[in-house]
Amino acid sequence: MSRYYQTTPIYYVNDAPHLGTAYTTVVADALARWRRIAGDDVFFLTGTDEHGQKIDRASAAAGLSPQEMADRTASRFVRAWSELGISNDDFIRTTEPRHHSAVQAFLSAVNDNGYIEKGSYEGLYCVSCEDYFTEGEAVGGNCPIHGKPLEWMSEENYFFKLSLFEQKLIDYYEANPEFVRPLTKRNEALGFIRSGLRDISITRKAVQWGVPVPWDPGHVFYVWYDALINYATAIGYGTDQERFGQWWPAVHHLIGKDIIRFHCVWWPAMCMAAGLEPPHRIVVHGWLLVGGEKMSKTKLNQIDPVELAADFGADAVRYHLLRDVTLGSDGDFSYEGMVGRYNADLANNFGNLASRVATVVDRKCGGVGPAPRPDSKLAQAATSLASASASAWADFAPQDALELAWRLIREANAELEATEPWKMEPGAAVDGILGDALEVLRLVAILVSPAMPTACAELWRRIGMRERLSDQRAPEALEWGAYTAGAAVEKGSALFPRRSS
RNA sequence: GGCGGCGUAGCUCAGUUGGUCAGAGCGCACGGCUCAUAAUCGUGUGGUCGUCGGUUCGAGUCCGACCGCCGCUACCA
Numbered sequence: 001m002s003r004y005y006q007t008t009p010i011y012y013v014n015d016a017p018h019l020g021t022a023y024t025t026v027v028a029d030a031l032a033r034w035r036r037i038a039g040d041d042v043f044f045l046t047g048t049d050e051h052g053q054k055i056d057r058a059s060a061a062a063g064l065s066p067q068e069m070a071d072r073t074a075s076r077f078v079r080a081w082s083e084l085g086i087s088n089d090d091f092i093r094t095t096e097p098r099h100h101s102a103v104q105a106f107l108s109a110v111n112d113n114g115y116i117e118k119g120s121y122e123g124l125y126c127v128s129c130e131d132y133f134t135e136g137e138a139v140g141g142n143c144p145i146h147g148k149p150l151e152w153m154s155e156e157n158y159f160f161k162l163s164l165f166e167q168k169l170i171d172y173y174e175a176n177p178e179f180v181r182p183l184t185k186r187n188e189a190l191g192f193i194r195s196g197l198r199d200i201s202i203t204r205k206a207v208q209w210g211v212p213v214p215w216d217p218g219h220v221f222y223v224w225y226d227a228l229i230n231y232a233t234a235i236g237y238g239t240d241q242e243r244f245g246q247w248w249p250a251v252h253h254l255i256g257k258d259i260i261r262f263h264c265v266w267w268p269a270m271c272m273a274a275g276l277e278p279p280h281r282i283v284v285h286g287w288l289l290v291g292g293e294k295m296s297k298t299k300l301n302q303i304d305p306v307e308l309a310a311d312f313g314a315d316a317v318r319y320h321l322l323r324d325v326t327l328g329s330d331g332d333f334s335y336e337g338m339v340g341r342y343n344a345d346l347a348n349n350f351g352n353l354a355s356r357v358a359t360v361v362d363r364k365c366g367g368v369g370p371a372p373r374p375d376s377k378l379a380q381a382a383t384s385l386a387s388a389s390a391s392a393w394a395d396f397a398p399q400d401a402l403e404l405a406w407r408l409i410r411e412a413n414a415e416l417e418a419t420e421p422w423k424m425e426p427g428a429a430v431d432g433i434l435g436d437a438l439e440v441l442r443l444v445a446i447l448v449s450p451a452m453p454t455a456c457a458e459l460w461r462r463i464g465m466r467e468r469l470s471d472q473r474a475p476e477a478l479e480w481g482a483y484t485a486g487a488a489v490e491k492g493s494a495l496f497p498r499r500s501s
Numbered sequence: 502g503g504c505g506g507c508g509u510a511g512c513u514c515a516g517u518u519g520g521u522c523a524g525a526g527c528g529c530a531c532g533g534c535u536c537a538u539a540a541u542c543g544u545g546u547g548g549u550c551g552u553c554g555g556u557u558c559g560a561g562u563c564c565g566a567c568c569g570c571c572g573c574u575a576c577c578a
Contacts (some may be wrong), residue, residue, distance in 0.1 A: 009566065012578055054578065063573080133578085162576095188573055192502055200576050223578070261575065324513080330571095337513090348540050355538035363536075400515095403526080411539060422536035447529060498538045 003339035005251040006032040009231050009259060010049040010092065013073035015057055019333060020256075020295050022305035023288045026318050027327060028254045029086045031283075033450035034401075036392040037320065039473045043247055045234045046081065047092030049073045052223030054208040055117040066209045070095055082428045083306050085453055092234045094211075094226055101175050103211045103229045105222060105238030107202075111215065111480040115161045115273040121201040125153035142286035152361055157219060158203040165269035166197045172268065174280055180264050181396060182328035183256060185284040197265070226266045231279070249277035257284050283396050286361035288321070303333065315452035316342050316496065322398040322451045339499055349409050350444070354459055357437045358491035360422050360430075369464050370431035371485035372439035379436075379480040381411045386478040389447045398451065405447040412440040438463050439483040446472050455495055464492040 008028045011021050025046055032044035059069035074093055082087065092099065103184070110116055123132040173179055173190050180186035191414075203219040204210065210220030212461035218225075229237070231251060236243035249271075255263050268278035287294055290301045309317050320341050325331030361369060385408045392401035421433040441463050449456035449469060460469040464487025 014578080021576055049578080052578070123576085184572085187505060188530085192573070192575075195504080195574070198575070224576080227578085257572085261574090263577095265575090306559075324512095326514080330514090343540095347538055352540045354537095356541080358537090360536050404517095410542095414543090416536080417534070417542040420534080420536080438571075451537085452532090476568080494538050496538080 002040050002365040003247055003250040004032070004035040005235065005247045006035070006042065006044045007231050007251060007253050008046040008072075009253075010047040010094065010227055010256050011077055012052075012053050012054070013070045013077075014051045015307060016076045018295055019290075019303040019305045019308065020288050020318075020355060021077075023085060023325070023331075024256060025081060025286065026084060027285060027320050029084075029088070030318070030450040031252070031254065031393075031396065033087060033453065036470070037446065037450070037472060037474050037477075038390070038394060043090070043235065044088045045090050045092060045231070045492065046077075046086070046088045046233070047090075047225065047230060048077055048094070049076065049227040049230070050095045050307050051210040051220075051226055053204075053207045053209070056207060066175055067095060080306050083309050084318065085315060087453075090234050092230050094230060098239060099226075099230060099233045100211050101339045102233035102238040103226050106232060106270075107221065107225070108214055109275060110160065110270065110273040113273055113275060115164065116158050116202070117161060117199075118156065118200070118357055119159045119201070120154045121158050122152065122154040124150035139295055144444065155205055157201045157205060158213065158216070159199040160202045160225070160266075160270070162197045162266065162269055163199050165272055166193060168272055169193045169197075169265065171267060172272075177276075178281065180182075180260075180282045180284065180475060182284065185264075185328070189260055190215045192261065193265055197269075199265070209283055214440055216309060217450060224262055224266070225270070228262060228270065231267075232276075249280050251279045251281075253279055253282045255284055260284060283327070285327055286325070288325060289330055289332045290334070306336075311335050312338065312342060312499075313455075313496075315455045316346055319346065319402070319448075319451050323402045324399070326399050326404060327396055333364055343498055345406060347498040349406060349413065349493070350448075351494055351496040353409055353413055353437075354441055354462070354495055355491065356416065357441060358462065358489050361434050361438070361489045362491060364421060364424070364426045364430045365434055365489075366426075367488055369438050369483065369485055369487050369489045372435040372483050373432045374481055376432070376436040376480070378411060378415055378440060382408055382440060383410060384481050385411075386443050387446060388477070390474050390478060393447075393450060402448065402451060405444055408440060408447075409444055412437055435483065435485060438489070439480065442483045443480075445469060446474070446477055458492075459495060460481070462492050463487075464489050470493050 006028050008025050011017065026045065028044065032042050034040045048070070055066050055069060057067040062069060070093070078091060098338060107116070122248070125132050170190070170193055180189055202222045202225045203213055204222055205219050207220055210223060211226050213219040213221060231253070232244065232248070235247040253263055263282055271278045290303060295302045305317065322336050323345070324337060361367060375397070385404050389401045389404035392404060416437060419433050421430045424430045441459060442465065445456040445460045457469050464484065466484055466487065
């Protein structure tokens with residue numbers, strides 16, 4: 001059994017979850033769910049990033065302590081993921097004691113290895129913002145927020161000697177072509193590394209809301225350095241090295257394209273500096289756009305995933321995100337697209353197939369599911385499509401995995417049209433046809449369950465499967481013929497009621 | 502400016518190393534069916550594969566130029 005450790009970024013608690021963060025989390029969840037089916041020992045982590053100046057200020061403005069503010073927002077994430085059926089094994093928060101311990105242990109190791117040195121950070125500083133800006137951000141030498149002149153300031157802090165890892169990173173990338181996916185993002189990260197790496201400051205003195213530097217308590221770690229280490233914390237870094245060793249480096253990070261540098265450059269270098277293997281794989285996804293634009297508070301185009309799930313059902317939202325966004329590319333969300341996909345794929349194809357099969361089984365087979373035929377016309381297509389779908393899941397291509405499952409659904413619908421069992425007298429011929437159709441539903445339920453766990457479990461129950469869907473293991477469970485005949489088939493209400501709008 | 506990517510049917514997109522590669526789904530049109538959630542099945546519509554050259558027996562598929570769009574070019578998470 002191999003181990004598979006799936007992570008999402010930890011979400012910053014300055015904002016409630018929106019459809020963009022939900023997209024990331026749903027994709028990670030589906031990937032993790034597939035790996036469980038594939039028989040891997042899976043650990044799936046998500047959580048929240050709670051330190052830093054922004055939280056410090058926002059909480060003060062709201063009349064709360066930073067911790068109160070973090071508690072409040074973190075609970076919204078927990079609830080949202082619950083509503084969306086996210087199967088995370090742990091939820092890490094960077095303000096937890098275990099994380100403070102891990103950060104201090106991790107960076108002490110980096111320090112002991114000689115990769116941290118004291119220096120001074122210099123840059124353009126806005127007194128009103130109490131923050132630094134790059135020259136690119138400055139507008140005519142003025143603060144882009146306040147419009148006031150920026151001052152050249154310097155601050156004593158600690159630097160991570162990132163520059164020493166330039167060649168090591170290049171070597172690692174070249175030795176592991178699949179390290180970052182898709183390829184274009186890998187090239188982007190590698191190009192950045194090749195252009196030359198500078199040391200980076202990793203502590204802040206002006207900010208107090210963070211993890212103190214163990215050897216110099218007047219400083220706290222810069223929030224990004226603290227945040228990345230969550231991936232190590234959750235599997236026992238610094239507290240349970242044996243457990244850590246079981247899961248590291250079998251980690252698969254799913255991230256958005258906006259945080260490539262932190263994950264694809266800083267983080268592997270940090271791991272090397274701490275004496276660890278770099279992460280096994282980083283999968284980069286694009287942005288979920290609305291009307292072609294990025295979701296943002298100011299554009300008022302943010303979509304609440306909890307509301308959307310309340311409207312369409314969590315499974316349908318998950319399906320749409322996984323099916324209509326090519327992992328790695330930007331996707332565009334629209335209400336019309338959501339409805340269109342729902343009706344076409346879920347109500348008309350999938351749900352209706354389940355419905356018509358159940359009805360004919362009821363009329364022609366006394367409501368008892370018959371056995372599929374080993375030599376069914378559908379067997380060959382089912383075997384190859386199921387196999388291809390499984391491969392797509394394993395290859396981080398949910399959109400392909402689902403498309404292939406739907407091809408199987410279409411095959412089954414077409415076969416029913418061709419044979420018209422509803423016109424036949426009860427008997428072996430009808431039994432065979434419907435046994436085949438039920439077998440297709442069984443296979444589809446497995447293949448689609450990472451995307452729609454609740455609906456697939458319900459279908460699984462309705463067709464009379466006795467074992468639990470969650471206990472199915474690919475590839476054995478995807479072999480043709482495992483439908484357990486003789487059980488009552490239940491029609492039930494529509495799995496996905498068709499929508500008019 | 503530098504590096505990288507993209508531009509294929511109305512829409513969303515597939516198209517390994519050049520030779521059934523001109524495709525899928527949706528949409529639309531026509532026909533069949535009526536078991537099913539007015540669902541389904543079949544047939545068809547539809548593209549000079551961004552433009553112009555080049556290499557080749559043969560190019561969405563390689564090379565060059567050009568047009569249009571986009572990403573990255575570091576310490577905001």
